[in-house]
Amino acid sequence: MVDSAAQLFPSESYLCARVNPEGTKNWNTSVEATQLAIENGVTVLAYPSFYGMDLMCDIHYLQKNKSGSWKAFIVKSSTKISDNSKENATFQLHTLREAGLKISHFYVLTINTKYNRSEKIDYHQLFKKTDVLPTLNKLENELKSTLKELRKTLKLETSPDLPIGEYCLSPYSCEFKSKCWKHVPENSVFNLRRVSRETKFKWWNSGVKTIDELKHSKFEAGSLLSETQAEEYVDHESLTEFMSHIQFPILFLDFEGYLPALPPFPGVKPFQIIPFLFAAYKCESIDGSLTFHSYIGTPKQDPRRQFADALIEICAASETILVYDPMTEKQVIRGLIREYPELANDLDSILNKIIDLAKPIANKHFYLPAMKGLSSMKHVLPAVDPTNSYKSLSVQSGRAASQLYQILCDDQHDKNEKLELDNLVEYCKMDVYGLVQVYNAFLKALDRPVISTN
Ligand code: SF4
Structure with a gap:
């Protein structure tokens, strides 16, 4: 910019x-x-x-x-x-x-x-x-x-003896953190998620340094602790009700997009999401096999129309489209409807078939301790399938995928375009594989047969 x-x-x-x-x-x-x-x-x-x-x-x-x-x-x-x-x-x-x-x-x-x-x-x-x-x-x-x-401090012979504080983390993580935070134990209260920094430092400064100490402290952190340390949990009734809405053929679907500040094509606003990749596994029946499909744009070209056409084609025969936390997917499809009103019927039908596979986890109807209280696919996939994680991939997050695609759209890049596009598809493929494994984990929890992933 x-x-x-x-x-x-x-x-x-x-x-x-x-x-x-x-x-x-x-x-x-x-x-x-x-x-x-x-x-x-x-x-x-x-x-x-x-x-x-x-x-x-x-x-x-x-x-x-x-x-x-x-x-x-x-x-x-x-x-x-x-x-x-x-x-x-x-x-x-x-x-x-x-x-x-x-x-x-x-x-x-x-x-x-x-x-x-x-x-x-x-x-x-x-x-x-x-x-x-x-x-x-x-x-x-x-x-x-x-x-x-600051000038007075610089003249001191030894560094000032200050405790760690919120200033170590905000507005930026301090470069000296590895030195000043050496004494922070591994299971410190700072590891707890969904707790404000202010609260964590309140605990720390009052002498409650570890999660174990927090358990025996005067502070009421019970619900947080039980969330991070809970046993496996399945609400059979709610999960059965959720699964009753899912019908074969199922499409497991995931999108990747980027939000450029500089609109790359006519008709685009700053930070408008541009979808450039989807990956999908299709499954006709519970004993059927999975078939993989994907679309990835050509860097520097507007991918939206081809993306929409390919998406409509792949979604056409599916009864249910399973997406994990489909906020982005719905936003993209609504954007495509605005851009290509002639595709509205087909795209609307896709919207109507989408079911959010993250719901049973978000609603705490299904929980595994390995999720560590977190519900993003990055944490849920290794919990439901410990043999798979994003660590083996060249691209490991949606943000990295979006940045890489933007680099490929830059005239000056020195990347191997074909290899990097393949890496992007592999990343998205892992996301949809995760969807299949989450669906299978729900089936297993209900003692039902699962989809074969071999
Ligand atoms: S990590 Fe940085 S901000 Fe925090 S105490 Fe050390 S020097 Fe100060």
Whole structure:
């Protein structure tokens, strides 16, 4: 997104960043290149770097005004300006001022999600420009007193004796965590899920360090502990009722999509989900075999119409479509209906056949201790089938799949496209295999025959 924002400036920007041979930023040469560019009268600087007193910063863009002052720009691939962004920007503003620059405006560029791309991208519509200088001016005083404290700390002979706290984790995980958190035991209260950090530190600071200690403490954490340590549990009646809605032929289905900030095709909005891959196992009957099907787009091409056509074809003969937590799948199909109204009947029929296979787990009608209180497929698959996990795969999460596909859509990538597309299909295949295994686990729990996966 930062590179795209260069389109907002009337003249070409001069790239000031310099890198070391191993690819890391070389601050000295970057600062020198920035100074030289300013001396040579360059008016739009990309990634300029500055030293100001004992501080250093870089910024996405600077544009010189006729008066000699500068407009500063930072680009966010988000729709809102977070408090953290404002704090970072305050540091940049302060360093720029310490370096001798007069700043007339400090803009944060965020993404305008209402923008709908036409044939070409209109960058002035895509980015929303907010001048945060008045806010940063107020925050700068606070920053000055923080810097005073930090400078004092730097002069100390030994590191300050501070306990671990929420500041170790937020807004970023501290680089020194491996040193300062050495004394945190393996079964510490920090391992508990679905508990706020504030609560965990309250327990920790009161001396309750481990999950075992928590069990015998005054704190009421019973339901959390039972969730993480529960025995295998099956609510036969509820699970039987759920299974009664599932009819053969069954299709086990999973989608992958990506949400680019920069709309890649006409008619697409920023962060609109673009489906590029589905995997499916089809099973005609309980004693039938599984057949695998998939569709994956061709990077850089709009995959949506082919995806929709392939999906309709594969779903046509199925009575039930089993999806694990189908929020994304439903969102994608509704998007396809909006895009291709002529396919509405077929796509609506798919929506009507979808059953959420995660429901019995989410509703606690089926539980295995190996799920460790978690219900995502990444935790449920190894629990129902310990011989399989995502660890053996090159792509191990939906986020990684989406990032990889976006890389393949980039002209500059140096990946083996065929191999990586295969890796993506393998990842999605594991997700649908997990669906089959979860369905089989439900059948086993009800003492029914299962689908053969051999
Ligand atoms: S991990 Fe970082 S934030 Fe936490 S105590 Fe150590 S240095 Fe401080």
